[in-house]
Amino acid sequence: MLDRKLPAFLEAVACDRLFVVCDEVVSELHTSLVTRLREALGSHTFLTLPATESEKTTNRLAELWSWLADEGATRHSVLILIGGGALLDLGGFAAATYMRGIRTVNVPTTLLAMVDASVGGKTGIDYHGIKNLVGAFHAPLEVFVDTSFLSTLPIEELLSGYGEVIKHATLMGKEAWQEILRIGDPAGLMDDEWEALIAKSVAYKSSIVEADPTERGLRRILNVGHTVGHALEAYSHTNTFRRALPHGEAVVFGLLIESYITSLIKGTDRTYIRQLMHLARELYAPFFYTCKDYPELLRLMRHDKKNTSGKIVLMGILEPGKVEAIELEGEEKIKEGLDFLRETFGN
Structure with a gap:
């Protein structure tokens, strides 16, 4: 106690x-x-x-x-x-x-x-x-x-936190990712199941932090989904939108967009994207935006702390357990990623 x-x-x-x-x-x-x-x-x-x-x-x-x-x-x-x-x-x-x-x-x-x-x-x-x-x-x-x-906790807050659990499982690798897919909606988990899931997630993050306390190298992988996710989250808290995105939910949407961008650039298999899309549709409501919102979203992304030499940088998921920093030349691929979520998630 x-x-x-x-x-x-x-x-x-x-x-x-x-x-x-x-x-x-x-x-x-x-x-x-x-x-x-x-x-x-x-x-x-x-x-x-x-x-x-x-x-x-x-x-x-x-x-x-x-x-x-x-x-x-x-x-x-x-x-x-x-x-x-x-x-x-x-x-x-x-x-x-x-x-x-x-x-x-x-x-x-x-x-x-x-x-x-x-x-x-x-x-x-x-x-x-x-x-x-x-x-x-x-x-x-x-x-x-x-x-x-x-x-x-309201269910929205529980599912927001679960977005970070999803992120950690993605980084841990295929076994952890498959466990998340087996769980699906976590709302019915018992206390001991939550304790085990939280313990795994915390242990993983702690191991990364201990290896890189001030985010100069390895720890940057914990930012998967955050380049776009933070922009969506921040923008959703303006008066432009009907609902504000909770952080973990924004991270999941960021994971979808950034993984799609990575697949465009690296030609990676899209199995993970399809699985994550299915899970996200089960857990989260659509978040609607239009092409008119892109300039402000891009402005917010340019302030991301991972950026270098004026280029937007994201941590791309090649597959569960494999991450690579992606430096983006221009804005077209980001716009394609934003198009992807806007055109597919609610449909």
Whole structure:
């Protein structure tokens, strides 16, 4: 149980004070668990915050800095973050920059946060309309995963997190990918099945991060689907669209588009694309856009951190378990990839 494991871990950590930031929705939905956790941790400073992607701003970051300063946090303090990916990104960046860095412990409460944001040390805020444009690498002391938090997740949030599980399985290779295909819709999985699936996903990502902590080489493969996916996600949060794409869903659409572009350039077999398309249609609703949206999507892609020498770079899936960086000459192949999803997914 989280209220036993976390305090036991912290007993062995030398610190002067504990500071806890909790997603206000989590605090409301899991009142009993959060109350037990606060009692088990003893005397500490507790703050609840709204924790959506729209809260990852300089204003909210400054609010966290001010709170830490006003409450007397020092470089010997520990900040515990309880919430989804947005809170872990924001709180982690505040910790990375306050007094040049204080330690954090992550308690992810969404599937997306459990398999993605809580692991790897990436922190940041959105800026100038670009997702995670400003941030820092700041690895947590420890991550505590408790699948009981999944019981209150809306199905859309569960499936968003599953998008990152799909991505990791793609990278792990054919065996992991076939397991995802056998599962299909994950909504009916039992707790022990979730724990096993999450453990595999986290172990894989951790192995990549340990080999390349600051994303100078191998770790870039974790960005498959993200060049296009981040652009779709960011653009969907403007007033242009009727619905905003959750991150994991955008990643799946990005995987489809980028894998198709890779097949155009490398002539790879499209079995994976067909399988992923079938799975995506089972799990996700269509996301509609038109050719008129391409200039803004391309503008967003040009800000991707993988780009080099003015060229858009994506990590292309050759087949499950095999990835290659693709530098794109011009924009035509991206437009063909956007055409592919627009013309096939909803049909």
